[in-house]
Amino acid sequence: MSAEKPGEWPLTHKEVEEWCRSVEWRLAVTRPDNPHSYTLRRHTDLFMFQKIVLHIRECGCQQRWWGSDYTMYRADGHHLWTMGGPLETAILINRKTDAQVREDERTGKGR
Numbered sequence: 001m002s003a004e005k006p007g008e009w010p011l012t013h014k015e016v017e018e019w020c021r022s023v024e025w026r027l028a029v030t031r032p033d034n035p036h037s038y039t040l041r042r043h044t045d046l047f048m049f050q051k052i053v054l055h056i057r058e059c060g061c062q063q064r065w066w067g068s069d070y071t072m073y074r075a076d077g078h079h080l081w082t083m084g085g086p087l088e089t090a091i092l093i094n095r096k097t098d099a100q101v102r103e104d105e106r107t108g109k110g111r
């Protein structure tokens with residue numbers, strides 16, 4: 001985390017990017033038509049996971065994908081998003097490369 005005040009709220013963009021580099025991301029094999037990866041709450045520090053979810057939701061921008069609206073946050077060359085719902089029920093964070101998002105937008109995929 002940042003050397004200034006690690007772990008405090010609000011998070012900095014740098015802290016979010018460092019967290020993204022520190023967690024395990026898995027390929028979402030059940031959605032080959034929508035290539036992306038995810039990390040699970042149970043494989044990360046719970047407190048930091050929840051702060052990342054809140055950061056995405058508070059600092060992200062609305063985007064429509066696959067017929068639903070998501071709050072997306074750009075960090076570390078990726079778009080990050082959660083599935084919505086209460087913080088306590090958030091079990092994963094998704095991510096898709098910026099390049100894949102551009103390709104999806106170019107081809108109209110997911111609209």
